[in-house]
Amino acid sequence: MDLSIIIISFNTKELTEKCLGTIFESLNSSVIPAKAGIHGSPIKSGMTNFEVIVLDNNSSDGSVEMLERWSSGEIEKLRSRGGEIELSRNGNKISFKTIFLKENLGFSRGNNEAVKSATGKYLLFLNSDTEVLDDAISSLYSFFTSTQNSFQFVGAKLLEKDRTTSQPSAGHFYTLPVVFASLYLRGDYYGLTRFSPTTIKKVDWVSGACFMCTKENFEKLGGFDEKIFMYMEEIDLFYRACKNGLNVGFYPASQFIHLEGSSSGDRTNPILRVYSGFLYFYKKHHSMLQFTTLRSMLQLKAVVAFAIGIIINNSYLKRTYGEAFKITTRN
Secondary structure: OOEEEEEEEOOOHHHHHHHHHHHHHHHOOOOOOOEEOOOOOEEOOOOOEEEEEEEEOOOOOOHHHHHHHHHHHOOOOOEEEOOEEEEEEOOEEEEEEEEEOOOOOHHHHHHHHHHHOOOOOEEEEEEOOEEEOOOHHHHHHHHHHHOOOOOOEEEEEEEOOOOOOEOOOEEOOOOHHHHHHHHHOOOOOOOOOEEOOOOOEEEOEEOOOEEEEEHHHHHHOOOOOOOOOOOOHHHHHHHHHHHOOOOEEEEEEEEEEEOOOOOOOOOHHHHHHHHHHHHHHHHHHOOHHHHHHHHHHHHHHHHHHHHHHHHHOOHHHHHHHHHHHHHHHOO
16 A cells, blocks of 8 residues: 555544545545655656545534545445455545544544554544645645655645645744744744745644654654644644654645634634644653743733623633633642
8 A cells, every 4th residue: 555544533524524525535536746856857646545444532413424425335346345445546546444542542642543544654634624636635746755765754735725825835943932832822823833835834833634754754753742632742743753854844835725623613612722722742852941931922812811701791702711721720
């Protein structure tokens, strides 16, 4: 198997189904165009065998039933054994596998569990709220396999639903100045913390919504840190990769739609997860002084936002940042 595509599903029935449809449409394309390599030379895909692995984290919205229907009836079934299906199109073999869990393991543990079932040399991690545009998968695969001496992890360009607006899906490691810019200076908006490059370049990290690596390197790093339930798991992974001399690259020619936040539920949960993620990351990788400074910055942000919520009578701000402040006192 050349490539294993990993998707984690949790109560995202319609998004997951759309994601799968665009994946198979892209992989079944009869033409895999040549792309320019890092030095401008043409490169070919050479990829013939794929597998798509969907791990469902105990969804309750009909995702399980949808995946069962999808795997048995909505694609051309040539062979079925358990949760696995193989198809043959244009000389390619495509395998579809499903893993149904009885509990929600979260993003990190879920991905690690799915990787155990992966047989591909290369891994592509995709969020369930992504959609593949054109030949984005084969394009990313072609680039990655031709430039492994330069980049050991590669992310693609993520776009909004309108297909033209770029999402800031790469960035700098979250040093204290970067965290300050993110919290107080609208760092994401001004490109101080996150950005979307227009050229191939080395970056500190790329979005966990879409990136490719070898299974060997992912396992050498120990996979995602399973103590991180969701959010900051890719920052931690790429920080460890950097410490081990592995480089992260950004390839803008490969493009995916990302309905950012659609798989996260309400707006409060992502902020609370980010607060927890920052605190865990700093406790794990930085000094106690840096951790204390970070915690103070997060507490000040929470206090200010909570106060604004009181002044303008905004229940979302009061609820979200009241809980966020509590998280900082528990760590």
